[in-house]
Amino acid sequence: MTSLPGFKRAASAVVVSILLTACGGESTDTTMESPTGLQVTGAGATFPEPLYQEWIRRYNAKQTEAHFVYEGGGSGEGVKRFIAEKVDFGASDSAMTDEQIAQVARGTTLIPATAGMVVLAYNLPGVEGELRLPRDVYVDIFLGKVWKWDDPRIVAANPHLDLPSKLIQTVVRRDGSGTTFVFTNHLGTISPTWLTEGPGIGTLMNWPGGAMTGNGNEGVAHKIKISHGSIGYIEYYFASRLGLPIATLQNRAGNFVRPDAESGRRTLEAAATAGMPENLRLFVPDPEAEDAYPIVSLSWLLLYGQYPEPAKATALKAAVTWALDAGQPIAEELGYIPLPANIVSAASRALDTIR
Template identity: 30%
Template sequence: MKITRLAPAAALLAVGALTLSACGGSNGGSNGGGEGGEGGDSGSIAGTLIGGGASSQESAMTAWVEGVKGEHADLTVQYDPVGSGSGREGFLNGQYSFAGSDAAMDDDEKSQAESICGPEGVFHVPAYISPVAVAYNLPEVSEAVKMDADTIAKVFTGEISKWNDEAIASQNEGVELPDLDITVVHRADDSGTTENFTEYLAAAAPDSWTHDVVEAWPSDIAAESAQQTSGVVSLTNSTEGAITYADASQVGELGTVAVGVGEEYVEYSADAAAQAVESAEQAEDGSVELDRDTEEAGVYPIVLVSYHIYCKQYQDQETADLAKAFATYVVSEAGQSEAEGAAGSAPISAGTRDAAMQSIDAIGVQG
């Protein structure tokens, strides 16, 4: 990566409004551990860390919440999968000590964060890398349906409304596509997955996707909607002919589109997603900028980079220690392996881990 300036549901507990100072537990130590989560005394970290945000991370978060106890038995993490926008809002309101988000904070949000985190503000850890699948419900079609970027854009804007439309059929010779209406399903809530998906459409199909890059689906596109990742997947599962976009780890038995990239069609995979991120540029705040209209062979371009957003300085030592310990575990080889097994995500590279650890190790307390 180039560096430039630029859980089971029961384990994921919804929490009420809390101040950051209330999110720290007792007996917090001063050592959050070194890289890989092996540098600290596991008995020195104790308490509850509260986070909330991206539902795309739900499966991985369950694994991290359980896995971190192998490093710090008395560290409890509660995470509320309310969606990226609500997670960042909760962080800025002092409800969460860290936010999970499929989109980086914008300049206004980073400015607002100074009221919580102090003048040094926040940083982003690209903790979770996953393909965003274009998933559909066509029980009689066994092959992955092929679509280039323009076709995907026209389907989601409603310009293409039948599965056997010539634009789709011409890319799927030998596949019997049904004479069936396409039902587009999108996120009803503000969503980082929506932002990642529309960012791809805007970059790779600018003539067909004339809308902005948005977290809230354009209101002038007639379509069905549902809350959070689980909602759009459930609605698509129950509606024959439906199509949606969702974190690939949660699409289950739905069919998925092989996306046109250059002269080939690429099905989603962790490796293909990792290739997209490896060549991305990383900004000083830890966020990355992806090449959405790449033509590089083997790259899956609809990639979700989901962040954990932390304060550079917390209001008390206990919360700083808890955040540092959890953040260290998440980016460790063990933590990334746990997420890969639970969610099929792509482990971050060594370069990404090293850059993240520089910021994590520097977490401190406001003076």
């Protein structure tokens, strides 16, 4: 399977950090405060959660002006808490819709903070080697139309593999999820059938074919890990951390591409150069480049346009500025896509508008 440089060492550090948090150790323990008593809380997407936890661990260790805390739970939950003003910042892999933004009296600023790849991880004991999935095939797997691993279309794309006559068990998200939005937005873009016969595009779907469900990227990854014959969509980090095999997917140009940070960065850079929206909601559901991995997405921080506490606004702007600069190499270490310079510049300009 694919691995990115430095991933294993850095991923281990994050796992330790998260375990310390769960066990009441240091890292992002919500009982800890800065000497000034200023605590900044956030919630939302699980797609970038390992990265955000590592950023927070390092940033809290280097400054004492504020203590940052982040809780996953899914993009839907993050947007919900942000609109209700129960957090200081949210996080979402699907950004926010105009209708959602209109509900925020203090204004909303969307900041692209990182990017990643949604991959199809699977569990096929005894099947060794690269599993290739053509575009129409993985659409039909999640439509419930391709339901056995030795289906002739899968076999034709993988003559080098001894595929079993075993039922395919899809694993999907149970919660409102930006990862689900990214995946279904891709499926709906490449397949009209997905829109007419499938569940469509969104963050919470009614999946066909008796899909197995899990909460968060972590929950889906663990379901795949323990379920023979399964396949599910998750963020690259989670598949790599658990050692799950990852399918090689066919892109728009007809090439089979594994997830790769450099090809992802080039995809985003080209998309931003072609036209970065003023609200920074840049989606790339079906990149055109010959070497592009087909499912790449930005992930956004949700910040208020105005904060009643000036110190909180100052602390957030300083932390996000650090993340857009020093935090990007850390993102690449963990298997995320470092933001290209043109997106960082646009994000920094948006950050400057916050008061």
